[in-house]
Amino acid sequence: EDVINRIAAGEVVERPASALKELVENAIDAQSTRILIRLLKGGLDGIEVIDNGIGIPADEMRLALERHATSKLPDNDAIEAVTTLGFRGEALPSIASVARLTLESRTADSDSGWKIIVDNGHFEKEGIAPLPKGTRIKVDSLFARIPARRKFMRSAKSEYMACHDVVRRLAMTRPDIAFSLEHDGRRIFSLNGGESRQRRVAALIDRTLKDNSVTVEYQRDQMQLEGVASLPTFHRGLADHQYLFVNGRPVKDRLLIGSVRAAYHDLLAKDRHPVLALFLTLPNSDVDINVHPAKGEVRFRDSQAVRSLIVGALRESLDLSGF
Numbered sequence: 001e002d003v004i005n006r007i008a009a010g011e012v013v014e015r016p017a018s019a020l021k022e023l024v025e026n027a028i029d030a031q032s033t034r035i036l037i038r039l040l041k042g043g044l045d046g047i048e049v050i051d052n053g054i055g056i057p058a059d060e061m062r063l064a065l066e067r068h069a070t071s072k073l074p075d076n077d078a079i080e081a082v083t084t085l086g087f088r089g090e091a092l093p094s095i096a097s098v099a100r101l102t103l104e105s106r107t108a109d110s111d112s113g114w115k116i117i118v119d120n121g122h123f124e125k126e127g128i129a130p131l132p133k134g135t136r137i138k139v140d141s142l143f144a145r146i147p148a149r150r151k152f153m154r155s156a157k158s159e160y161m162a163c164h165d166v167v168r169r170l171a172m173t174r175p176d177i178a179f180s181l182e183h184d185g186r187r188i189f190s191l192n193g194g195e196s197r198q199r200r201v202a203a204l205i206d207r208t209l210k211d212n213s214v215t216v217e218y219q220r221d222q223m224q225l226e227g228v229a230s231l232p233t234f235h236r237g238l239a240d241h242q243y244l245f246v247n248g249r250p251v252k253d254r255l256l257i258g259s260v261r262a263a264y265h266d267l268l269a270k271d272r273h274p275v276l277a278l279f280l281t282l283p284n285s286d287v288d289i290n291v292h293p294a295k296g297e298v299r300f301r302d303s304q305a306v307r308s309l310i311v312g313a314l315r316e317s318l319d320l321s322g323f
């Protein structure tokens with residue numbers, strides 16, 4: 001059982017940022033309106049996610065830490081009907097198998113919270129915990145017992161940047177939720193919930209983009225592309241500032257990245273990249289978003305149509321701006 005969990009953990013938890021992604025997605029799935037993330041040394045020394053969501057009933061907390069225990073599959077197990085970010089029930093047990101995990105939670109109708117500690121797959125202790133409604137998960141000593149893996153971690157700085165990137169992308173998808181990020185006791189950002197997507201995106205991307213970008217709003221057949229894209233004069237040396245979303249989920253898809261590059265081809269100097277946030281919406285039957293959720297890969301039924309939509313939308317938007 002432990003070995004199985006550790007193997008699964010390799011898939012889910014490559015580095016602090018991948019554990020963090022799972023925890024924040026769980027907080028979103030729990031209908032939270034406020035999510036606080038605290039990191040120590042890029043998450044290598046600690047990851048803490050606190051939400052005000054529905055919580056986990058005390059008698060289900062052990063189960064939540066077991067493999068393939070999910071509360072998110074519809075009764076008929078129809079994966080197509082899943083609207084949550086998770087449904088595999090692998091994240092918590094995987095993380096708990098390679099770290100020390102403290103899970104505290106309280107539902108709206110219970111008088112107090114409950115706390116369970118699991119250390120590298122071994123139950124340590126549980127008991128009552130004072131807690132407002134919601135869930136608090138702390139992950140310490142990630143990979144401390146797996147030196148071979150710990151060795152592969154990069155500097156705290158680069159782990160931090162990867163964590164920041166994960167939070168930034170998820171925060172862009174849910175401007176209705178308040179997000180705060182702290183690193184080594186320092187407030188990185190604090191965003192109010194209930195703001196427009198435009199405001200949320202602007203708050204998270206380079207502020208100077210505002211005067212150097214166009215709004216993208218484009219519809220073709222059943223596909224829609226919305227967002228903000230920089231003028232070719234405003235660019236970066238790395239493609240890190242391209243935030244791409246499919247049906248509300250952050251993705252890092254080759255086809256989309258290639259399409260963006262094609263749209264800006266001839267407009268940008270070599271090795272320059274536009275800064276943009278683009279939200280593609282299309283019917284669920286035209287895309288498989290769960291090919292490799294951890295890696296953000298998707299598969300489109302008609303990739304040519306997607307490519308042509310993106311190139312067309314960007315070209316038209318950039319032309320309209322009078323460039």
Ligand code: ADP
Nearest residue numbers: 026030064070071086087088089090091092135
């Ligand atoms: P999945 O998200 O695929 O269901 P996880 O391993 O990520 O699996 O989580 C297991 C279960 O624990 C979830 O199905 C959910 O019931 C519960 N859970 C985890 N995190 C939270 C949270 N922040 N708030 C409420 N419930 C949670």
Ligand code: MG
Nearest residue numbers: 022026086091
């Ligand atoms: Mg999950």
